[in-house]
Amino acid sequence: MKKVLFETVIGLEIHIQSKTKSKMFCSCNAEYFEAEPNSHTCPTCLGLPGALPVPNKKAIDLCIKTALSLNCRINKETKFDRKNYFYPDLPKGFQISQYDKPIGIDGVLEVETEEGFKAIRITRVHQEEDTGKSTHTNGLTYLDYNKSGVPLIEIVTEPDFRNKQEVTSFAKSLKQLVKYLNVSDANMEKGQMRFELNISLRKIGEKNLPSYKVEVKNIGSISVLEKVIDFEIMRQESILTSGSIPTQETRGLRDMTGETYSQREKESESDYRYFPEPDIPLISISDDHIESIRKEIPELPYSKKARYIKDYHLDKKIAQILSSKPGIYLEFEQLIANSSTKIVPEIAKLYTGEYFAIQKTNKRHKEFKLEWLIDLCQLIIDGRLTRSTVKDVLLKSYLNGTSPIETVEKEDLGIVTDSEVLEQIINEVIINNPKVIEDLNKNSNAIMFLVGQVMRQMKGQADPNIIQKLIKTKLGINTK
Numbered sequence: 001m002k003k004v005l006f007e008t009v010i011g012l013e014i015h016i017q018s019k020t021k022s023k024m025f026c027s028c029n030a031e032y033f034e035a036e037p038n039s040h041t042c043p044t045c046l047g048l049p050g051a052l053p054v055p056n057k058k059a060i061d062l063c064i065k066t067a068l069s070l071n072c073r074i075n076k077e078t079k080f081d082r083k084n085y086f087y088p089d090l091p092k093g094f095q096i097s098q099y100d101k102p103i104g105i106d107g108v109l110e111v112e113t114e115e116g117f118k119a120i121r122i123t124r125v126h127q128e129e130d131t132g133k134s135t136h137t138n139g140l141t142y143l144d145y146n147k148s149g150v151p152l153i154e155i156v157t158e159p160d161f162r163n164k165q166e167v168t169s170f171a172k173s174l175k176q177l178v179k180y181l182n183v184s185d186a187n188m189e190k191g192q193m194r195f196e197l198n199i200s201l202r203k204i205g206e207k208n209l210p211s212y213k214v215e216v217k218n219i220g221s222i223s224v225l226e227k228v229i230d231f232e233i234m235r236q237e238s239i240l241t242s243g244s245i246p247t248q249e250t251r252g253l254r255d256m257t258g259e260t261y262s263q264r265e266k267e268s269e270s271d272y273r274y275f276p277e278p279d280i281p282l283i284s285i286s287d288d289h290i291e292s293i294r295k296e297i298p299e300l301p302y303s304k305k306a307r308y309i310k311d312y313h314l315d316k317k318i319a320q321i322l323s324s325k326p327g328i329y330l331e332f333e334q335l336i337a338n339s340s341t342k343i344v345p346e347i348a349k350l351y352t353g354e355y356f357a358i359q360k361t362n363k364r365h366k367e368f369k370l371e372w373l374i375d376l377c378q379l380i381i382d383g384r385l386t387r388s389t390v391k392d393v394l395l396k397s398y399l400n401g402t403s404p405i406e407t408v409e410k411e412d413l414g415i416v417t418d419s420e421v422l423e424q425i426i427n428e429v430i431i432n433n434p435k436v437i438e439d440l441n442k443n444s445n446a447i448m449f450l451v452g453q454v455m456r457q458m459k460g461q462a463d464p465n466i467i468q469k470l471i472k473t474k475l476g477i478n479t480k
Ligand SMILES: [Zn+2]
Pocket: 023, 026, 027, 028, 040, 041, 042, 043, 044, 045, 046, 149
């Protein structure tokens, strides 16, 4: 039987917890991690009768900022709606969300894939509140409403993903973006970023969306998200291959292996009986307000990376590391603020290479100054320090709080320019390696072995190019 080839169709819904002091519709503390259960609650977030919600302006501004960064149009008039369903962790019997007038619509996020950049369309970005948390154990259910009413930004994509790599790339870019914007810490271990996957398969070549859709909710990590995709592709492929169509349903996550199980037939929008939240009036967002938020948006990771490559001719990998998070790019930009463009690549290399490595495992002396990295690069460029000794000098500066120049002088780590010492070592190496000298006729690369021997005896404190020249002169090889 001829094997039918399928294509994956995936859409994502992402919930991101905004970084606000208080909850979405009350003044309770929104920071609930490890807090005593039910200690951050009030009549509003407990859903008691008569309590009225008051929208959190800061949360709405963070949602606008996220929507703008995802290239969305902002609805000048936005409103909140009630999404009705019953669940013990939802004491009101409804969640305040947004239905037909979300804050942002029609956006796009470009993500890097194996085949280059791909634009993923963003359907909507809206503001809502989180529910409480139920814990089932020993036949009992415990309810904690500290999380109830915490602001959540929901981002919904079009079904534009065709494979796992695109989804992963998007998830990582989005996580980086909201952290960059300081909208959220997006800490997945703390549940601050959660995914909902909509996945189905169609025959390759088919243009229409599949007739069914499987939803998997509450995926708390990118690695589990990948496993769920693998599992669902296999499961749905076997159903389709046998001639049936997978059921349209919501599936639960069995465990961290990504295996899913049937939970319930998927709700449709009408099951939620959405209607406008009568306790919150329409919210108008002025052009001026949108522009003032737009101005706060920093240069975003992808643009920054591209600019580093273009302006400073940095290696792609180094530019990627440098633009990955504010803690890094702010320090780097401060470091290069007064340097000439010529020295920047050397600084970038030293900063992300030797400096990062040293910083990871050593304690920084309080006198150590970051700008010493510039001095170190200057020493390399001036030929006073070799790349092989630079780490040594930097480590000593880092631990002792002495400047590189002082360290080089004190520890005698600079390049040896005394040619008598060098010549003596070169002579010894030539005498001790007759076989290699013989090989030189057949294999000119053998000279590198000799250079290595000399470098080793000089403990890296010599310029390999000068050594090579001196050896060639000694052996009467044409140096051109
Ligand atoms: Zn409250």
